[in-house]
Amino acid sequence: MTAGVDLGVPATQAISSDEDVVRVRQLVRTTAVAARLSLVDQTKLVTAASELARNTLIYGGGGSAEVTTVEDGRRRGVRIVFADQGPGIPNLDEAFTDGFTTGGGLGLGLSGARRLVDDFDIWTAVGEGTRITVTKWSR
Amino acid sequence: MERVPILKIGDILLVSIQVDMSDQTAVQLQEDLAERIVATGCHGVIIDITALDIVDSFVGRMLSTIASISKVLDAETVVVGMRPAVAITLVELGLSLNGIRTALNVERGMELIAASRADEWDEADVDEDAETTATP
Numbered sequence: 020m021t022a023g024v025d026l027g028v029p030a031t032q033a034i035s036s037d038e039d040v041v042r043v044r045q046l047v048r049t050t051a052v053a054a055r056l057s058l059v060d061q062t063k064l065v066t067a068a069s070e071l072a073r074n075t076l077i078y079g080g081g082g083s084a085e086v087t088t089v090e091d092g093r094r095r096g097v098r099i100v101f102a103d104q105g106p107g108i109p110n111l112d113e114a115f116t117d118g119f120t121t122g123g124g125l126g127l128g129l130s131g132a133r134r135l136v137d138d139f140d141i142w143t144a145v146g147e148g149t150r151i152t153v154t155k156w157s158r
Numbered sequence: 159m160e161r162v163p164i165l166k167i168g169d170i171l172l173v174s175i176q177v178d179m180s181d182q183t184a185v186q187l188q189e190d191l192a193e194r195i196v197a198t199g200c201h202g203v204i205i206d207i208t209a210l211d212i213v214d215s216f217v218g219r220m221l222s223t224i225a226s227i228s229k230v231l232d233a234e235t236v237v238v239g240m241r242p243a244v245a246i247t248l249v250e251l252g253l254s255l256n257g258i259r260t261a262l263n264v265e266r267g268m269e270l271i272a273a274s275r276a277d278e279w280d281e282a283d284v285d286e287d288a289e290t291t292a293t294p
Contacts, residue, residue, distance in 0.1 A: 037180040044178060044212065062212055062243040066251060069214040073181070117252055127215045131251035 023089035079103025202271035208239030
């Protein structure tokens with residue numbers, strides 16, 4: 020799991036429609052600004068969140084995003100947990116390959132999102148769902 | 159669902175995206191633009207993304223698709239106003255905006271379209287000259 024102490028209460032956004040993906044972006048943006056992430060880091064985190072929220076909707080059949088401000092003593096960061104009870108990912112290596120997709124997209128969502136954040140943790144089980152935790156730290 | 163307005167200025171269609179688009183809004187814009195290109199006969203499309211604070215893979219793909227559709231409909235697309243942080247993120251995400259021409263702002267985008275149209279006219283002139291000399 021990601022290191023760091025929670026600061027404040029996590030905010031949760033359900034993901035069950037297109038508009039919810041927009042709401043996740045806005046929630047992450049607001050939290051990232053409050054945590055004093057640089058503009059580039061805000062942009063990277065919001066972009067990663069957009070990719071992962073869309074995955075939760077399209078591949079996971081909907082779920083939720085939980086956004087929390089965290090601290091590890093030296094720096095602040097924003098942690099987001101995307102969770103769904105969908106079909107899970109049978110082959111993670113494949114799913115992390117640039118250009119691989121089962122959904123007709125560009126196949127950059129998962130691999131691209133991992134490049135844009137500092138910490139990336141994934142749990143998935145076929146038939147049970149997927150849970151992805153990402154963190155971006157201030158520099 | 160929100161809809162992105164399309165403005166016609168002379169021979170150019172200008173789209174200034176001012177909202178955080180849902181995926182559906184982005185797809186709608188693609189269709190609206192194709193229809194407007196055919197209805198107006200415009201030869202240039204400028205998409206202003208100054209107000210967009212992120213471009214993810216979905217929006218990136220939409221921009222590429224719009225560029226391809228307009229090319230088939232004899233119009234050129236220029237994307238203008240990308241923020242520096244957005245450009246940095248796009249590259250790290252691994253998105254190459256295939257077939258998309260970019261300019262720093264709307265004015266330069268218009269110049270780019272005007273210049274490439276002028277080039278096409280010049281080439282057409284040369285072809286005609288060649289024909290007339292070949293058949294006296």
